[in-house]
Amino acid sequence: MVKKDGLWKLTQLRALMKNVQPSGWSLIRKKGIQALIVTGEDAHQSEYSTERDQRRCFISGFRGSYGTVVILHDAALLWTDGRYYQQAMSELDPPEAWTLMREGLLDTPTITAWLAANLPSKSVVGADANLISFTEWTRLQNSLIDAGHDLIPLSENLVDKVWGDDQPAPTANIVxxxxxxxxxxxxxxxxxxxxxxxxxxxxxxxxxxxxxxxxxxxxxxxxxxxxxxxxxxxxxxxxxxxxxxxxxxxxxxxxxxxxxxxxxxxxxxxxxxxxxxxxxxxxxxxxxxxxxxxxxxxxxxxxxxxxxxxxxxxxxxxxVMKSIKNATEIIGMKAAHVRDSVALVKYFAWLEDKIKNTNELITEISGATRLEQFRQEQAYFVGLSFTTISSVGPHGAVIHYAPTAETDVPITDKELYLCDSGAQYHDGTTDVTRTLHFGEPTSFERECFTRVFKGQCRLSTMIFPLKTKGNYLDTLARESLWGVGLDYLHGTGHGVGSYLNVHEEPIGISWKPHPDDPGLQSGMFLSNEPGYYEDGKFGVRLENVELVVPAKTPYNHKNRGFLTFETMTLVPIQTSLLDVSMLSDKEIEYLNNYHVKCLEVLKPLLRGPENIQALKWLEKQTLPISRPNCNLAR
Structure with missing residues (x-):
């Protein structure tokens, strides 16, 4: 039997590329294409796709949700962003056949710039036009034409031909x-x-x-x-x-x-x-x-x-209509986040007890499984909103890490634990990240955690004019990191659907502009998730979902209207990881007030003997903080 590994797939695909015979294109004088572009999207340009539509994964081995593959007869390249650098390096198959193009770094050329510099004169690039948006296709085509090449739509998908009968069937579930x-x-x-x-x-x-x-x-x-x-x-x-x-x-x-x-x-x-x-x-x-x-x-x-x-x-x-939630959707989203926060509090209380007080081994996978069980206990639960990122130590630096049987490790009191998770409820969608340490963090870990928190606080408390583009707010979350030469290579926030996609276009907060962003308006939900990642060592991320609400200001210049954020997520920030001496009075007040709200809202939902563990953990985690030699009472 033929071994259908990564090298076999590339060999088969390149043979098909040599025999493509496009029709109706005057620039083509002989059969064959010199390059093939492969995406991971479906015919609806969905961010996440079914197994059948994961062509990028099939041909490259890379399982991330973002990236573009370019195949030449003598090269294979993957462009992806900072969320996936480490993941791609470990998944590309075979690694020696692939070049990782780190999108977002200053020395990384765009796909078209690389093709223009490396393709033979008058080359033809092919792609499946069903799987690329009109905007992206037009941009690629114009750039290639300017470089003397051409981009053509293929009549059949070449990756599908290599995949053959092994390609999964289309999904067609009940509506x-x-x-x-x-x-x-x-x-x-x-x-x-x-x-x-x-x-x-x-x-x-x-x-x-x-x-x-x-x-x-x-x-x-x-x-x-x-x-x-x-x-x-x-x-x-x-x-x-x-x-x-x-x-x-x-x-x-x-x-x-x-x-x-x-x-x-x-x-x-x-x-x-x-x-x-x-x-x-x-x-x-x-x-x-x-x-x-x-x-x-x-x-x-x-x-x-x-x-x-x-x-x-x-x-x-x-x-835009679905991004601006109506009154019913806002009520539902708030309620869903309260129930989801109850599940997270139960999980973190359970996890800390297991690590500190028992010899029971809890791993990244078994921890994520227990968290899902806590969510399943909540009313209106449908399922997860994405694969839980349950990551210990170095795995936390892999921004979209998902534990597997091969990579699964114990959660201990020796390393940082980053948990990014979310759920779908009939009345809302959630997404929350917390980073914890159940032992003694290093001073650098503590500093990084504190700077990430400062960025989250800065963004959450910002007041800004109506219809401000999310792109303009991104630097607020990075300011504390940038000041000491640190940064993170992912966006700061994304829109969140109401029992819909956890990543909802067209709004977002990122160093990259969102071309179709209509500007922030009351009723929109976005994530607020700065982070920092030390490759091979640890990752830190804190994520809350925020609701855009009207701000109370003493003035209203030219009746423009001003907005701010109201935090929906009600899961305590681990204060023992903070270097309190780095915090301003405003940041301390913000966190103490946030923890008061967490306790007031969640405590009534944690009654009964079965919730004693969670309630004690919540009460401990929401104790007020203060500077040394200061006495800040609740």
Whole structure:
């Protein structure tokens, strides 16, 4: 039997690249392509994908959620960001065949710059146009053309051909309703709001491809992609009709009835007919009267279908609509974070007791499993919102580390423990990170932890004008680290969905600008998660989910309106890890007030003999801190 290892996969793929025979491209004088671009996204440009769509992982071995692979006949490269440098180095298969391109470092060229410098003259680069957004495809194509090369869409996916019969089958799980008591707004009202936006922008057709946008619009939820309550479908809205492209056999009767009761009577089509329908639909449109709203975030492959009519390519109105939570969603998100915080408090209390008072061995995996069990005890629990990052010592420096049977190690009192986890509840989505030490940290670990906390505090307490871009706030969280020459190579915050994707576009707080960021507005939820990572030694990250709320200010310049954050996560920060002498009075007051709130909200939920351990831990962890020789009472 042939050993289908990484080298075999690359060899097979390169053989296919030599025999590609694209048609209709005048620049191609002979068969074959000189380079192939492989992504890990699906046809909806989802951040996380099903096993079937993890082509980047299949061909490279790299399992991270972000990165782009470029294959040449004599080279194989992976571009990924700072979250995944260490992970990629350990997973690329075979390591000697791959070059890791550390995106975000000053000396790392972009994909197109590297290709321009390394491809033979007049080379042809191929890719699956279904798996790359219109924005990214256009950027790549223009840069390659400027360098004398070309980018072409392939008629078949070459990685799929290498994968063959071993490629997992598509997922097609049941679709269920998201009840109005959780969504707070009917599907009919959301459709109406979309049509109002369409008319304001002079469009008569709206194409919706993002899976979380479709789930939000229809008040449906699914489970096609792990951890994300979405399902595979497309939606096309006209000013009169709602067209849904999905296998109807997947729809529960409850989902169908709720959609009708909420004022939407859709026309159904097969999922696979999206291209056929769009082409036939466009043919019946008038160039003068009709204009299609199709986001540049959608796949490049969809855009040629509408080449004969006018296009509006802004992000869809649903993107902003779902980012600004309504009153019902805000209540649900707050309640979900309270219950989730109860689970975390129970876990950390249990874990500390096991480490300090027993000989029982708790590992990264068994710890994560116990945490999930505590979450399962909470009302409205559906599942995790991502794989729990349960990481000890050096593993904490691997920013998106996920323990495996091969890497699993005990959690002890000798090293830092970083736990980044979250859950999906019917009324909300959570994401929280805490770093703890159950023994004596080094002075440097303590300093790093304190500087990370100072950054989180600085961002959480900031007051800023309405619609400030998240990108402008990023430096606040890094200021204390930058001052001593430290930094972290990931964003500071991401949008959080309401029983939707834990990473929700288009908002975020990062050193990289979010091009479609509409600006922060009241009702948005974002994470606040600065960190620091010492390769091979430890990682520190603190993460809370914040709600954007109106700020109370003595002035309101030109009636602009000012905002701030309200922290949803209610899990104590380990004060024994702090160097209190580094904290300002304001930071001490902030933390003490935060801990008062943690205790006041969670204590009533930890009654009964079964919760004594958790309650004692909570009370201890929320004791006020003060500078030496100061006496700050609660």
């Amino acid at each position: 269920l309703p998201q009840l109005l008591r959780y969504s707070g707004r009917s599907a009919g009202d959301k459709v109406k709001a979309c049509r109002n936006a369409m008319q304001e922008n002079g469009t008569t057709i709206l194409v919706v491809t993002a899976l979380d946008a479709i789930a939000y619009l229809l008040n449906w939820r699914g489970s096609d992609i792990p951890f994300n309550p979405v399902f595979f479908a497309y939606v096309i809205l006209t000013l009169k009709d709602v067209h849904i492209f999905i296998d109807r056999s997947r729809l529960s009767q409850e989902a169908l009835e709720q959609l009708k009761n909420e004022g939407v009577d859709p026309i159904f089509h097969a999922y696979e007919d999206i291209h056929v329908y769009m082409k036939s639909f466009v043919q019946s449109c008038s160039f003068e009267k009709d204009k299609m709203w199709i986001s540049n975030k959608s796949s490049f492959a969809l855009h040629p279908d509408v080449a004969t009519i006018q296009k509006h390519t802004d992000i869809t109105p649903i993107s």
